[in-house]
Amino acid sequence: MPEHDLETLLAEAVHVANNYPAVANGVDDSLHEYLRYAVLRLLEGDADQRSPAVDVTVGYGRDAAMADNWRSTVPWWDEMPVQEDCTRFRVFYPDDVAHIPRAVGDVMSALGAWRVWSGDAVDIGTYEYQSRREVHYCWPLGHPVEDRLDERLERDTQAVATDGGCAGDVRAREAVSDQAQTGGLEARTQRAIDEEMDVSLLAKGGQYEVRSASGSIYDVDIIAETCTCPDYQKREPDGGCKHLRRVDHEIKHGRVPRPDGRLPV
Template identity: 55%
Template sequence: MTEPYLTTVLEEAEHITEQHDQVARTTDNQAHEYLRYAVLRVLEGEADHLPADWTPIDGVTVGYGSDDAMYDSWGSSEDWWETVPPQEACTRFRVFFPDDHQTVPRNIVDVMAALGAWRVWTGSAAACGSYDHRERREVHYLWPVVTNATSE
């Protein structure tokens, strides 16, 4: 089930490298940054190529960043850090969706599973950061930083 979503994320990341190379220009790990941004574009329905069975969800917003950096910003004020403490060398995705969904929407689950990310928290969106939280829920996923393997 996750294969079309992995293909979609990889195709979108390739498109970003060709059309939006500035996304990762200043990062140490460009491949990881392109993939993170591709996930954002896919889940927000902005990707150029989405799976045929994709059902867009209005109101999905994705935020992401280094788990350590997010903890530094919000660790003292948000209770979701008590569930899973900050993980070194991981990206935390905060995915906001309308609260009329009883569970995390399937396309979010499938995209994140295809990426190999694991869910660490789900709950009511709180007024934190620059994200619109009104009548929304959020789910957090952790994803380890992809390293470039090189041979010498």
């Protein structure tokens, strides 16, 4: 793995932590979130460090959540079992490109992810799949590259502030009073906000993953206003189930990417 590729990845992850900290709000593994969002920015050309040679689109989510939804439809898990506590990246590129774009391999190698599937793009999720191929990579939570990022962030936060003190941790700059943000909300929405849940973008187009404190995982489509939870499936509660309400709240407060995959500036 070329050291400059790792440096490029870490530099972009630091940029994400400093400028888009909301991507990791509400999750325990903020380093993992910064790195996988950095991968998306590098490969889609949103980062200054790299301009993609071909049109690449990146999607990602927990491998187990994807398997729960799509295992009966696609053969992705036939040769390799579900990887618990792993992110699965879906990387799309034009089918007239003979090989997987080199930039994709470079970034995934720097990340420490391994290739698990490739083939014609599948009409699952909300991505453009016609005349495209996709390649999948898995990357585990707690990978050593997260430690490298943690060291980089710790080093940066030890810089002496102008008043002689130490600069604050970039991962805590977005902390605000829950009371200030949730005042005046109706009871059901308030309960949805108070309940312990982790929300992350599963796919562009409004697909979100919600992980409850009990370990249950549900998929929310904020555009179609649907959820895979039992409450929604049974009765489609007026105003949406608690998972829809929570995703809506997280988006409005800039804590997760918007449905188009981008974060508010």
